[in-house]
Amino acid sequence: MTDVNALIRGVLEQQGRLPESPTKLRDDEDLYASGLSSHASVNVMLALEDTFDVEFPDSMLRKSTFQSIGSIRDALASLGVVVDPS
């Protein structure tokens, strides 16, 4: 089964422009407090769409959707991505 959290961390590593490697972040750690800017969150969203072959509807373009690795994982699950049980 695909390690969704690892893929999310990979996207954050490439697009998040975070001062610290996402591998060091807990699943529930606040990404905005960790340095994720609004513009970087756009790139993260688009890269997630490419990685998981989904499209985030406008209704999901909320700050809370991209607040943490865990919230991104939940959002992807709601879009039909099969994730490991927590």
Place this chain on the structure above:
Amino acid sequence: MTVLIGIDAQAIAEAEASIAQVGDRYTRRLSTDEEPATCGNGPAALAQGLAGRFATKEAVLKILNVGDVVPAWRSVEIRGTTTGRPEVALGGEAVALARRQGITSLSLSLTRDGGIAAAAVVATVSPLDSDSP
């Protein structure tokens, strides 16, 4: 009269990199159908224009004092005018948020220098009717 001020800045190189990486999809998610055409010709002009528009949209969102429900970026449109002064037009959820705050007008000033596009937005606010919900 009460005024609210929103300000934001965006690195043009970041917009340029995003356009190079994901192209139209980046533009479509952030812009209305009309906005890219008002940015000028060529990739550099598009990056500069979109960076300024993104800064404007973020500045407007600060004024709208959004909580978790953030209006789509496409609901804030930057329009050129014949006088050369850009204007902000709201749509969708952004309209409702502006009404809730009693915002009656938005004024925009855009600038760019040193690889940064910056936007300052001033909103005029009328007191809300005390009987309003």
